[in-house]
Amino acid sequence: MAKFKYTPTEKKxxxxxxxxxxTVFASFNMVKMEGNAFALTMSPAIDELYKGDEEGxxxxxxxxxxxxxxxxxxxxxxxxxxxxxxKEKVEKNSVNAETIENIKVALMGPTAGIGDSFFFNxxxxxxxxxxxxxASQGNFLGTVIxxxxxxxxxxxxxxxxxxxxxxxxxTFIDKVFQSGLMEALTKSASIVGLTMVGAMVAQMVNxxxxxxxxxxxxxxxxxxxxxxxxxxxxxxxxVFLFVNLIKKGYKPIHLVLGLLVVSIVLAFLGIx
Numbered sequence: 001m002a003k004f005k006y007t008p009t010e011k012k013x014x015x016x017x018x019x020x021x022x023t024v025f026a027s028f029n030m031v032k033m034e035g036n037a038f039a040l041t042m043s044p045a046i047d048e049l050y051k052g053d054e055e056g057x058x059x060x061x062x063x064x065x066x067x068x069x070x071x072x073x074x075x076x077x078x079x080x081x082x083x084x085x086x087k088e089k090v091e092k093n094s095v096n097a098e099t100i101e102n103i104k105v106a107l108m109g110p111t112a113g114i115g116d117s118f119f120f121n122x123x124x125x126x127x128x129x130x131x132x133x134x135a136s137q138g139n140f141l142g143t144v145i146x147x148x149x150x151x152x153x154x155x156x157x158x159x160x161x162x163x164x165x166x167x168x169x170x171t172f173i174d175k176v177f178q179s180g181l182m183e184a185l186t187k188s189a190s191i192v193g194l195t196m197v198g199a200m201v202a203q204m205v206n207x208x209x210x211x212x213x214x215x216x217x218x219x220x221x222x223x224x225x226x227x228x229x230x231x232x233x234x235x236x237x238x239v240f241l242f243v244n245l246i247k248k249g250y251k252p253i254h255l256v257l258g259l260l261v262v263s264i265v266l267a268f269l270g271i272x
Contacts, residue, residue, distance in 0.1 A: 039065035071115020080165025
């Protein structure tokens with residue numbers, strides 16, 4: 001197995017980050033998804049890096065408490081990479097907050113695809129195949145085997161991926177700066193991140209307008225007419241409205257509750 005060499009402080013931080021990453025679904029919600037868990041996972045590194053700089057510490061925690069979602073195992077790889085970037089930011093001022101956030105967002109989609117494909121579609125199926133035969137005979141070892149293979153392998157992978165992300169991160173960042181590619185990397189990460197957010201909006205936000213206007217013998221389906229002008233414009237409009245309201249200080253939970261009330265009223269009126 002791979003050997004990693006760290007200072008006692010780095011080792012202590014990485015160990016804490018590993019255990020904190022186990023909360024990835026404990027605080028999962030539809031506003032930030034894994035955002036709260038990511039901020040908690042990053043807190044040991046941030047507390048150490050920004051020791052004596054309370055303002056910088058608050059900014060860093062706030063930066064990592066945004067919307068975030070990927071596979072639970074690959075979560076640790078990105079956390080390790082984020083630790084490396086935060087360290088570069090503090091010690092060398094070679095990475096800014098925008099770059100850290102852009103790279104995080106850009107990695108969410110690809111790492112989620114890798115994690116889902118390997119762990120959910122391969123490891124889970126193999127572990128279940130080995131365990132089902134025993135479990136169907138009432139043998140408790142079937143359950144143990146499934147947990148050990150599926151859960152155990154994910155735990156080991158999380159341990160090593162956290163360290164690989166941190167180790168690769170520092171080396172990668174140094175090489176990028178030496179080659180002068182940081183500006184291009186930042187811009188590319190920003191583009192990929194925006195693309196990922198746009199794709200998520202199109203997939204996850206759906207305004208189910210069912211309003212039909214009757215004019216004489218003709219009926220006009222309002223949603224079809226709007227989509228004919230620009231497909232998905234209501235969904236993106238709703239997202240921009242919420243973003244603008246959040247920037248003005250409205251709390252996400254209040255917006256969610258407000259949307260729920262408005263949706264119920266409109267559904268009662270036959271518009272939704």
